[in-house]
Amino acid sequence: MLIDYSKQSYSISLYSQEEVWYGPIEFVRSLKDEDWAAIIMYDRKVYTDKDAEKNGIFQNFTQSKNELEKTLNNISRSPAVWNESCLVDAVKAVLDMITANREDLNEKISLVLVSTGLDTFSQNRYDKVLKEAQNSGVVIYAIGIGGQLRAVYEDRLSTGDRMEFLVSDNRLKSFSELTGGEFFQPRFVSELPDIFKNISVYLRNQYSLGYISSNPKRDGKFRKIEVKVKKTWTNKKGKEEKLTAHNRKGYFAPKD
DSSP states (O other): OEEEOSHHHHHHTGGGHHHHHHHHHHHHHTOOTTOOEEEEEESSSBOOSHHHHHTTSOEEEESOHHHHHHHHHHHHHSOOOOSOOOHHHHHHHHHHHHHHTGGGSOSOEEEEEEEOOOOSSOOSOHHHHHHHHHHHTEEEEEEEOOHHHHHHTGGGOOHHHHHHHHHHHHHHHHHHHTBTOEEEOOSSGGGHHHHHHHHHHHHTSOOOOOOOOSOOOOBOOEEEOOOOOOOEEEOTTSOEEEOOOOOBOEEEOOBO
16 A cells, blocks of 8 residues: 655645544454555655654555554654655555565555545656556556545646646556546545445456467567457346456567
């Protein structure tokens, strides 16, 4: 779980701070005994060093739900320090961390990203990290925070601020949808607990599909993937509806 805890993030989600933390804690409590999880926070830097671990605001991969919950509580009680945020650098740090621990983790790896989507301080290029995320096999579930405050002040936002928020939303949406996850954009704080419950359900209903491409070219180009489900289901009104699959939108072929 990766959490944006810059001053920007704190200010924009001021109305929903209690439920911003309630949702992740309930999510941690829903983990199974065999699950591994890590918790990382970021603002202008990504907190994965020994000092962050010593201060209880970073938890490396563990199966202890008590340690994970304690880390979330420690972060929520810590004052936000910096205005700047480095979303792209943070995602890159998580991907590197997963790569370093890949042998100890199973094939189903997901990133739950709680963020405004704003990025003012990253050193890594967004397109490069997005490509790395697509090829990593990590499914990203992004939750955009600050929707309630944005809704209240929407009519008063400048054109520049509107554009910045749209770009931020697109970052989160791209990271999630292109990796086979989902982007959640709650307007009301009451939606957050159910969102985390839904993510927990998604993690329990993932399937691994594989195929051998008929295209032997090693050109490094992007190749689209489309997954269709023939089976239907009966909704609450008794009507048949098509099932849809959340999956990676494609992959980059290897390049010689």
